[in-house]
Amino acid sequence: WSVAVTGNLDDCACDVETIDSFNNDQLFPKLQALLESDYFRFYKVTLNKPCPFWTSSSHCGLRDCAVKPCSPNEVPEGIRSPSHNKYSAEANEQQEECEKTNHLGAVDVSLSEETREALLDWSKYDDEAQRFCVVDDEDSPDSQYVDLLLNPERFTGYKGPEAWQIWNSIYEENCFKPYTVKRPLNPNSFPSSSGGEGQCVEKRAFYRLISGLHASINIHLSARYLLQDSWFQKKWGHNISEFKVRFDSELTAGEGPKRLRNLYFLYLIELRALAKALPFFQQHGIRLYTGRPEEDQKHKELLLEILQLAKSFPLHFDETSLFAGDEKEAAKLREDIRLSFLNISRIMDCVDCFKCRLWGKLQTQGLGTALKILFSERQIKALPVSSDHRPSFQLNRQEIVSLLNAFGRISTSIRELKNFRSLLAEDW
Numbered sequence: 101w102s103v104a105v106t107g108n109l110d111d112c113a114c115d116v117e118t119i120d121s122f123n124n125d126q127l128f129p130k131l132q133a134l135l136e137s138d139y140f141r142f143y144k145v146t147l148n149k150p151c152p153f154w155t156s157s158s159h160c161g162l163r164d165c166a167v168k169p170c171s172p173n174e175v176p177e178g179i180r181s182p183s184h185n186k187y188s189a190e191a192n193e194q195q196e197e198c199e200k201t202n203h204l205g206a207v208d209v210s211l212s213e214e215t216r217e218a219l220l221d222w223s224k225y226d227d228e229a230q231r232f233c234v235v236d237d238e239d240s241p242d243s244q245y246v247d248l249l250l251n252p253e254r255f256t257g258y259k260g261p262e263a264w265q266i267w268n269s270i271y272e273e274n275c276f277k278p279y280t281v282k283r284p285l286n287p288n289s290f291p292s293s294s295g296g297e298g299q300c301v302e303k304r305a306f307y308r309l310i311s312g313l314h315a316s317i318n319i320h321l322s323a324r325y326l327l328q329d330s331w332f333q334k335k336w337g338h339n340i341s342e343f344k345v346r347f348d349s350e351l352t353a354g355e356g357p358k359r360l361r362n363l364y365f366l367y368l369i370e371l372r373a374l375a376k377a378l379p380f381f382q383q384h385g386i387r388l389y390t391g392r393p394e395e396d397q398k399h400k401e402l403l404l405e406i407l408q409l410a411k412s413f414p415l416h417f418d419e420t421s422l423f424a425g426d427e428k429e430a431a432k433l434r435e436d437i438r439l440s441f442l443n444i445s446r447i448m449d450c451v452d453c454f455k456c457r458l459w460g461k462l463q464t465q466g467l468g469t470a471l472k473i474l475f476s477e478r479q480i481k482a483l484p485v486s487s488d489h490r491p492s493f494q495l496n497r498q499e500i501v502s503l504l505n506a507f508g509r510i511s512t513s514i515r516e517l518k519n520f521r522s523l524l525a526e527d528w
């Protein structure tokens with residue numbers, strides 16, 4: 101069979117086999133357990149925002165696109181309570197303190213040089229300006245909690261020109277692709293999955309992240325395909341031919357394996373972000389607050405275990421190779437990439453299928469949060485170890501939930517590749 105992806109990954113001293121065994125044997129089971137907890141299963145989202153780019157011509161009537169929101173009493177009160185979940189309670193106090201100090205232009209001289217520098221940065225720190233994706237207004241009456249375990253990402257039947265229009269505008273207009281697609285949209289005119297030749301490494305990396313996300317979505321719909329649909333039963337499972345059509349080297353003129361490599365690349369970037377976020381979560385004041393202290397503590401410990409594991413991965417992608425050139429150019433490039441990613445997160449409001457929109461929004465927000473972490477290294481390093489110093493970096497509950505769930509999707513896709521490998525071997 102020719103769906104194999106093996107050996108070294110470009111742009112990183114890491115091979116696919118090392119990632120497979122690390123993910124499948126060590127990280128995946130722990131992550132699954134964490135994502136079943138109440139803190140991570142309830143995600144607040146606005147699904148009925150209008151598309152800001154075009155008038156959506158069709159309204160998806162597919163049954164499997166429906167999303168069932170939670171009724172208020174299904175969500176633990178601790179999660180619903182805004183005072184605990186915008187930031188942790190202590191972080192909120194710290195932030196207020198910080199705002200006061202900034203107002204007065206004062207910096208605590210007892211702090212180390214590095215912390216002071218980061219605090220001065222923080223005085224200019226504007227959360228909006230650091231964000232890589234649009235965050236729904238949690239207080240909007242249109243935003244609702246969704247139980248992710250009851251609304252799994254799987255085959256929905258969403259396809260054709262509407263779906264292509266989304267992928268097309270992501271790649272064509274927001275992925276630095278040196279090509280244009282003529283209308284009517286033709287999926288065969290999509291670009292090669294290795295990204296633009298001759299492009300700078302950062303833009304190529306950005307393209308590969310999006311392609312990896314696309315691959316992950318398509319692996320999920322192949323692994324949880326609607327195999328049987330009768331009035332008394334629906335059966336979901338692996339569809340080998342769907343998987344082959346999308347990823348077999350011969351059937352995709354060599355593109356399939358490249359797309360899978362992009363998935364591994366995305367995995368490495370998100371894994372790196374988790375490792376870098378460890379000091380933030382190690383802070384005393386950061387809690388996974390649901391209002392049930394014992395459970396919250398247990399899940400915080402499991403989260404820290406996962407982040408330690410991510411940190412222990414021996415062959416991390418070295419993101420310092422990105423944006424390493426001239427400072428001014430690097431800053432401009434970084435801003436270009438941030439704005440492109442912001443746009444991609446807006447495009448998610450144009451996805452007609454609500455189930456696809458839910459997971460599309462969650463995964464772009466998760467990846468946006470990963471990028472925010474990777475680009476905030478200095479602020480994270482300067483985080484105070486005790487709770488009486490001010491924070492220089494923040495993540496709110498939405499960002500934390502989307503970060504871990506988005507990584508959970510990629511980790512599951514890598515695990516699913518193992519399942520498909522066995523099924524294809526049997527099929528052979």
Ligand code: FAD
Nearest residue numbers: 254255256257259263266287290311314315321359456460
């Ligand atoms: P598409 O996947 O639509 O791809 C269009 C073209 O892009 C292809 O012809 C190919 O040239 C190129 N391409 C494909 N994969 C890659 C890649 N990895 N990298 C670079 N280029 C690539 N469907 C579901 O059933 N369930 C879901 O949960 C779901 N979620 C979605 C979320 C979003 C945000 C979007 C936009 C679509 C989603 N879909 C979902 C639809 C699904 O992704 C496909 O669009 C659909 O199955 C039609 O597939 P296709 O074979 O026509 O090619």
